[in-house]
Each structure stands twice: as structure tokens, then as C-alpha cells.
Amino acid sequence: MYKELPLISLQRMPVYLNYLKGMPATEKFVSSGHIAEALGLGEVLVRKDLAFTAAVGRPRVGYVREELISAIEEFLCYNGKRHAVIVGYGAVGKAILDYGGFGYYGIEIVAAFDSDSEKLGVSQSGKPIYDINEAKSQIERLGAKLAIICVPAKYAQPVADLLVESGVKAILSFAPTTLKTPEGVEVRQIDVAANLAILSSSIK
């Protein structure tokens, strides 16, 4: 999916969705120029992004707003929902497990795992937290190819190894450490502290 789509365009899709959904219901049409101006983007860029969806703009009036919303949503969920799991049900894992924003991208977080037996059970939004020992069997059962690592840095590599063994093909890690995975298993790291440090360095 998204074969030809630049990552940065993909990242803008929910931004468009948010904006379009936030417009007054009375606005039937919306042009790429209007979207571009509202979001501070170039018009050509917006038009190129939206061309990845099935939406068709009309000369002079632009897109029918509701059609454009549906087209972006369809585009993002094109292949049906992908299942993802979380390892580490601490503060970060908790925040992510119950966050609803993944649906925009056709992703559903279906379960979390932890090694602390006191954390096991069901989350606020009704999602299961399983024992880490069940990870392999549950991940296989759930068909999850996506996983999010929310454990402390020192546990991140063994967790990544376990995930790879369980058939996971892509890992998002919040652990501030470099993970080694075999070829064919993609890893992205979100380093909140590093992002803040970069901002800090921008202050005169």
C-alpha cells in the first residue's frame, strides 16, 4: 500500500482530514488553494497529495468537501485495518493503547503486553493487556505485523527480538536506544527528549 506515496504526503493526510472535518458544515466545496492557504502549504503540493486519493476536483469550485473526506479516509484504510500491539504497559503504553487516532490510518491497536502481573487485564477502552509470555502466541493469533515498544531502553532489544520471532515486520520504538533487527523488519524511533532538545537548541 502507499507504493508511490512520499512519506511526508502520507503524514499530511490526517492533517487534511482534520481540517476538512473542522470546516463549517455549510461549506459544500473546498479548493486546493483554500486548503493550502489555511494550512500554510503550497497549492501545487496540496493538489499532488490529494491526487493520491480517488477524489476529483472540479474546475473553479474545487472538491465536494464530503467526497474529499471520504476519499482520504478510503485511501488511508485502503487495505483494511492493520493490527498492532504494544509491549510495555507503563505510562507511554497506556497513553497509546487508549488513543483513538490510529483509525485515521487504518490501524487498530489490539492488545498490550507487560511482564508485571499487576498490570494485566483490560484497559480503560476495553483492550486486553496480556502477559509478555503470551506475546508470541497472541501476536500470531491476532495477525499483528506492527508493534510499538514502550519499555525502558535496557529491555528494548530483547523485546524487539521477541517481536521479530513472533512475525512482527515493523516496529515503532519509544525506547531511546538503537535497535537491531533482521533485514525486512523496519524500525522507527520516536525520541521525545531528542525532539525537545532540538527545539531547545533553536532558542536564542
Added chain:
Amino acid sequence: MYKELPLISLQRMPVYLNYLKGMPATEKFVSSGHIAEALGLGEVLVRKDLAFTAAVGRPRVGYVREELISAIEEFLCYNGKRHAVIVGYGAVGKAILDYGGFGYYGIEIVAAFDSDSEKLGVSQSGKPIYDINEAKSQIERLGAKLAIICVPAKYAQPVADLLVESGVKAILSFAPTTLKTPEGVEVRQIDVAANLAILSSSIK
């Protein structure tokens, strides 16, 4: 601070720190080649990064490990601790307020703000959660120029405006929406869902 330092080098500093601190205590020396190999980086790149610190490598043996650790730590905290505040004490705000990893970069999260009176008080690690109405006075008092927005997307822009009014110069936002700020106020967005979507799109 970090005037000439590329952002990506800054981002690697804590990775080096983590690696160096994790080495067996018996390893007195460490070479840039060794670090490069362990972290899957180029040796020239590692040497260039470390040259931003005050550490001096010795021919053949490399750096004294403890000296290099101190040099990186000193480098990151060169200008003393910077204060940062959080707005929105939901699951994400909570996770960040009590996360200890910012110290690596010379940043201290000193307070959070929320509009829900039931959330006000003191966090697990002893940090204050103030009423959002106190934000301007407290941010000025604390001298915080850095802020992290952890509120839902629809509240993010008014919160950003309030932060700018309070003297904040750089904002890290977890809200999946584009923020407008005046010139001189830097914004970075961490979009967890978009990152996961990008990974998802990499799965064959």
C-alpha cells in the same frame, strides 16, 4: 547553544551516552571505530559528532571512556538546565511529566497545566500540575521558554497562542494538527499515528 551542530548529531549524543554507559566497567578505552561498529554508524561520522564535545581521542587507544561520557554530558548541559512546561495533563502529559530522560539534554520539565480541576495537584514524581488559568504567571515565574502541548487537536491552537503570550519560544506538540505561531517561535510535531502509518506502509 549547539550553534554549529547538525540536529541529527545532537540526536545521536544520547545514543552515544547510552552505549558508553552500558559498556562493561572494565573497558577503560573506547575508539570511535568501536562505537561506530556497535551502533551501525560510519566511523567518520562518529568522530565528527564527538568532536563537538571537549573529549580528545588518543592515537591507537581512542577515548578514555569515562572522560568521553563526561564530555558528552557536559556538552548537552552546557548552558545549564532549561525549564519546560507541559499543557494537558492527560495520558500523554502524565507520561512525559514523570519521564526522566530529558536530563540527558539539560532540560527539566518543571510543571504541567490543565483545565480540569480534578487533575491539579502534584504528580507521582512531585511535580506541580497548575490550573491553566495560572499558565501565564507561572511560565513567566519559572522562566520556561520550552513547552509541550498534549491537549486534543481542537484545543492546540488556543493553547499555543497562550504559550506564545507567556513568553514560550519553542513548542513540541503531540496534537495532530498544524499550529500557527509568530516568527521566532519554533514548533515541532510528534505524530505517533503518522509514524505508525509510515511503518505500516513499509510492510509488504
